[in-house]
Amino acid sequence: MIPGAPRVGPRMKIDIWSDIACPWCYIGKRRLETALADHPQRDEIEVIWHSYQLDPTLPEHYDGTEIDYLASRKGMPHAQVRQMFGHVTEQAAGEGLSYDFDQLVVANSARAHELLHLAKERGVADAVKESLLSGHFEHGMDIGDVDALVRVGVDAGLDEGEIRSALEDGRYKAAVAADIDMARQIGVTGVPFVVVDMKYGVSGAQPPEVFRQAIDTALAERAPAIQVVDGAADADACGPDGCAI
Amino acid sequence: MIPGAPRVGPRMKIDIWSDIACPWCYIGKRRLETALADHPQRDEIEVIWHSYQLDPTLPEHYDGTEIDYLASRKGMPHAQVRQMFGHVTEQAAGEGLSYDFDQLVVANSARAHELLHLAKERGVADAVKESLLSGHFEHGMDIGDVDALVRVGVDAGLDEGEIRSALEDGRYKAAVAADIDMARQIGVTGVPFVVVDMKYGVSGAQPPEVFRQAIDTALAERAPAIQVVDGAADADACGPDGCAI
Numbered sequence: 001m002i003p004g005a006p007r008v009g010p011r012m013k014i015d016i017w018s019d020i021a022c023p024w025c026y027i028g029k030r031r032l033e034t035a036l037a038d039h040p041q042r043d044e045i046e047v048i049w050h051s052y053q054l055d056p057t058l059p060e061h062y063d064g065t066e067i068d069y070l071a072s073r074k075g076m077p078h079a080q081v082r083q084m085f086g087h088v089t090e091q092a093a094g095e096g097l098s099y100d101f102d103q104l105v106v107a108n109s110a111r112a113h114e115l116l117h118l119a120k121e122r123g124v125a126d127a128v129k130e131s132l133l134s135g136h137f138e139h140g141m142d143i144g145d146v147d148a149l150v151r152v153g154v155d156a157g158l159d160e161g162e163i164r165s166a167l168e169d170g171r172y173k174a175a176v177a178a179d180i181d182m183a184r185q186i187g188v189t190g191v192p193f194v195v196v197d198m199k200y201g202v203s204g205a206q207p208p209e210v211f212r213q214a215i216d217t218a219l220a221e222r223a224p225a226i227q228v229v230d231g232a233a234d235a236d237a238c239g240p241d242g243c244a245i
Numbered sequence: 246m247i248p249g250a251p252r253v254g255p256r257m258k259i260d261i262w263s264d265i266a267c268p269w270c271y272i273g274k275r276r277l278e279t280a281l282a283d284h285p286q287r288d289e290i291e292v293i294w295h296s297y298q299l300d301p302t303l304p305e306h307y308d309g310t311e312i313d314y315l316a317s318r319k320g321m322p323h324a325q326v327r328q329m330f331g332h333v334t335e336q337a338a339g340e341g342l343s344y345d346f347d348q349l350v351v352a353n354s355a356r357a358h359e360l361l362h363l364a365k366e367r368g369v370a371d372a373v374k375e376s377l378l379s380g381h382f383e384h385g386m387d388i389g390d391v392d393a394l395v396r397v398g399v400d401a402g403l404d405e406g407e408i409r410s411a412l413e414d415g416r417y418k419a420a421v422a423a424d425i426d427m428a429r430q431i432g433v434t435g436v437p438f439v440v441v442d443m444k445y446g447v448s449g450a451q452p453p454e455v456f457r458q459a460i461d462t463a464l465a466e467r468a469p470a471i472q473v474v475d476g477a478a479d480a481d482a483c484g485p486d487g488c489a490i
Binding site for chain 2: 023024025199
């Protein structure tokens with residue numbers, strides 16, 4: 001062990017696969033944030049958002065309500081869907097979120113994920129993810145609408161022209177696909193799915209304690225400092241006073 | 246554990262702090278290469294060169310021989326310096342290297358390190374490092390001479406104009422300084438200094454077996470795949486068939 005050597009390695013990564021049209025993803029985001037909020041090693045942790053699409057077959061725009069869509073897609077009575085939404089809305093309220101399923105606009109999230117990748121390159125992924133989830137679940141925003149996406153991006157500090165041209169030429173489609181492919185490789189079948197230090201997976205909107213424990217375990221298992229291997233003491237090396245010979 | 250999940254994390258890094266004017270660094274490079282040559286997990290390992298300067302006070306150009314320089318700097322008789330060189334030359338020969346201390350041009354390595362950082366950005370750091378070490382120890386190349394550095398860079402596929410302007414405006418000076426600063430933080434006092442997975446340090450031109458053992462230990466200690474944490478099984482999540490509610 002090199003005495004007093006600080007940890008100089010890269011920050012520990014938390015990779016999150018998540019969709020926008022995913023009620024548990026927003027709730028999970030808040031619970032992870034709670035786990036991280038007062039963490040003493042918060043500065044050593046980097047959160048990375050990855051794209052995931054629960055339903056890539058969703059139409060770009062759908063004229064009915066979310067209840068209509070789910071009822072027709074799953075063949076469930078409207079009342080039952082409404083009851084399910086009530087439960088999710090309650091859980092969301094517990095995290096300070098005001099879900100409004102009556103206002104919710106059913107839309108494919110592909111384009112919103114492209115915007116997220118632009119935001120990631122510019123270091124504002126978290127702000128854009130937050131706006132998209134809030135817009136979708138709380139404010140009836142159409143996440144398939146280019147103008148709505150532009151407003152979200154510009155609010156986060158992105159350039160309007162760049163957003164429009166990126167969504168136009170589809171330059172981030174490959175990045176979205178790569179994220180989804182990586183999720184497949186890992187074996188993710190549902191979201192949110194949080195991976196801590198590429199080592200521990202947390203599936204679903206777990207309570208903050210579960211995230212916290214996975215984070216603390218992974219942090220504790222990182223090497224505290226570089227350890228010089230045995231038998232290395234007498235090696236031939238050059239130093240400020242010349243070369244061992 | 247997610248069944249069948251492949252390791253999708255980043256490749257394991259081997260960070261090497263090394264100077265060019267450092268006879269044990271070239272020998273150590275060969276020994277590390279031997280350790281890596283037929284390693285079954287070679288593809289999962291990334292080698293990263295970092296700058297280090299044993300003697301930042303070296304003049305840009307020095308008219309005497311390396312023997313003159315060392316004899317005067319350390320107050321040693323010429324014969325003794327020559328005997329030391331004989332030993333290093335023998336060790337180098339054991340690695341297939343033909344050191345020629347009579348031809349060696351004493352020069353400050355700062356500019357060569359700047360070239361190395363440009364090469365690193367373009368993915369050809371290893372080729373440039375090899376040419377610089379070979380040029381310095383085997384072929385009497387002046388590593389302080391811009392035209393000589395341009396030839397090394399161009400041979401490795403770099404653009405002549407870019408090399409010249411980079412060496413002119415010093416755009417990589419900060420990167421060289423950052424590497425040396427990081428070495429200081431880690432506690433490196435001599436080179437070559439190899440750090441495996443930011444976890445195990447190997448000091449000096451160790452035999453290949455020592456490098457191999459540090460590499461194998463670090464690889465074995467990496468998590469084989471992402472492990473889903475306990476208690477995560479019943480979490481609220483959304484999947485292809487809808488959201489758990």
